[in-house]
Amino acid sequence: MMLNNHINLPEWRERAIQFEQSLNSVVLGLDHQVRALTISIFSRGHVLLEGDVGVGKTTLLRAAAQLLGGEYERIEGAIDLMPSDFLYHAYLDEKGQPAVSPGPLLQHEENLAVFFFNEINRARPQAHSLLLRLMAERSTQAFNREYSFPHLTVFADRNRLEREETFELPAAARDRFFMEISVEAPNDRDLQRELMFNARFHNVDVLIDSLPAGLVPYAALNEVSDAIQSSVRAELALQDYAVNLWRALRAPSEFGVVLEDVDVSRLVAGGASPRGMAMLMRAARSRAWLEGRDYLTPDDIRAVFYETVAHRIFFTPAYELRRENIAPRLLNCVLDQVSAP
The missing domain is CATH 1.10.8.80 (Magnesium chelatase subunit I, C-Terminal domain)
Structure with missing residues (x-):
């Protein structure tokens, strides 16, 4: 492959290091997981986080989305979630007439940077099937047309402990995730103290908003990733x-x-x-x-x-x-x- 000469890889490496440092500032004791997530993003891969409740999975993924910039959408896994819920909302308008509006996946089209599937194992296999094409081809079909998401990264998380009303991901779905990353609470006593008593970590919304939006511009990652692969x-x-x-x-x-x-x-x-x-x-x-x-x-x-x-x-x-x-x-x-x- 030809190296993309207009991509300044040393400059982008500095951005990547800043990206890691920013993530490590909002989640403590997860250096290995942050490095794995950074590698996935610069490899243009989708990521599944697995761990117990309340260990920082969602915070980590939201922080990454903030640093990438672009549009962000999220859907909650549920036993009654259907593929159509990704694509459109059906409702009655102010005149009482049936109406349809774009769902979370279609609202921003090619400007969608991150799609977050929360508690993916709560969704039935029918919902997973739509996700397969989305991750493999970064596209989907709806309303008799093709929607393309060339810069999309799919994040998902899975609760390791709770098994009621959950569904195992099929092999094909798991294989589409570039990495599965295990997240656990820190064992270090000082980090535990910091997480318990430093009020900075108690308001996740404020914590996420403190990060520089678009530090690693999502729309450039395809070219940067190609340049990285060509250079090593x-x-x-x-x-x-x-x-x-x-x-x-x-x-x-x-x-x-x-x-x-x-x-x-x-x-x-x-x-x-x-x-x-x-x-x-x-x-x-x-x-x-x-x-x-x-x-x-x-x-x-x-x-x-x-x-x-x-x-x-x-x-x-x-x-x-x-x-x-x-x-x-x-x-x-x-x-x-x-x-x-």
Whole structure:
């Protein structure tokens, strides 16, 4: 690919660092999650946050939307949410006549920068189906025409604890998310004290409004991302390492992966697709760029491995219910077993 010569990548890297610093000023103890979110945004990927209630998932996503600028829309996951609720509102006008107005997805058309799906696992699969095309193609069809959202980033969050009236995301929907990022409350005592007693963190609206809107202009990110991907090279030894990781994920027993209480030869049902592994390398290149390098290292891959790969590995039914326990062990063992250059 040709490098976009008019894109000043050092200047954009400074913007990216400021973006991270701004996010870290409104959520405490989430440095790793903020870095992962930054990598996703500069890789032009969609993001799913998962965690307990009240740990800062929504605050983090709202802060990112503020820093990107552009139009922002949000929809709440609910058991009765239907695909049409994204597209239009039907109501009676002042004359008592039926009328239709654009829904949250269509109000701003190509100026829509961020669409936030709150508590996505509360929505039925019918609602997820519309989201699939939106994330894959950044477009949808309604009112006999095509709507395009070339600069759109989809954010979603999922409550890890509550299971009543919730629906598991289908494999196809999970695979569309560039990263799944786990968010937990900080364990550091000083950070806990700060969150409890510093009134600055008690009013989220004021906190978000304090951030500079449009610090990272959303409409430029497509070109910036292309320039980043073009600027970071991967030597042959690094390419071999990445391919071996892929092969080990698909057939872990052939690479000597051993997990206690797991028949590794019958563990993996599918996943680690070409698209998924391509997303891993996009994330790794963005990470290298954020670190100030124009070449990939094994550490770049390892740093983004779990967030980009774990949700794209699907286990056989006997092990799927133990995913939260098995997936981290599998990925760590694969990283240990595959030799890095």
